[in-house]
């Protein structure tokens with residue numbers, strides 16, 4: 001039923017909960033798994049110049065090793081969890097607006113299930129959903145499984 005599963009991650013604990021559920025499903029359906037970290041260029045614009053933001057958007061991180069390191073750390077974590085269970089995870093990172101990049105990636109790779117957290121690194125917990133998840137739900141016709149951090153011990 002599910003052939004290609006996308007796990008967007010911001011490296012947060014809630015995203016990690018989503019990883020476990022996604023891998024359970026992947027195992028069951030023998031699905032291909034992708035993980036994607038998006039360097040948020042809207043947030044980056046506050047601290048970086050427009051030239052740097054443009055470079056991030058086109059995937060050339062150059063000397064911005066810190067951004068790249070954070071991205072790699074997040075996706076490597078997902079890949080490591082996969083490896084422990086014998087599941088290959090393809091790691092990707094991109095620059096842009098997270099929800100746009102996630103929705104585009106799902107289209108481009110013909111993903112049939114996106115599994116993501118209800119919250120991430122920065123959110124206000126009063127909100128039912130973080131803004132990235134809410135916007136992904138609004139911008140894709142693909143199936144999305146939202147793993148709620150409060151439902152898990």
Ligand code: ATP
Pocket residue numbers: 007008009010012014015016018036037038039040098115116117118119120121122123124129130131132133134
């Ligand atoms: P907000 O960002 O609105 O302040 P938040 O950080 O709590 O709130 P979201 O950012 O919506 O919530 O995060 C929810 C889920 O979205 C995460 O668990 C993760 O799966 C995904 N996600 C969030 N940011 C990114 C990102 N930059 N790249 C990839 N996936 C992301």
Ligand code: MN
Pocket residue numbers: 010120121122123130131132
């Ligand atoms: Mn967030």
